[in-house]
Amino acid sequence: GVAEMIHDVQVEATFPDGTKLVTVHDPII
Secondary structure (H helix, E strand, O other), X not given: OXXXXXXXXXXXXXXXXXXXXXXXXXOOO
């Protein structure tokens, strides 16, 4: 499935001090 294909998911999250790119390893979907 897609979950097995995606090992590292980069999530663009907005923080009070700006926007950062957060990499999540082995995400649980």
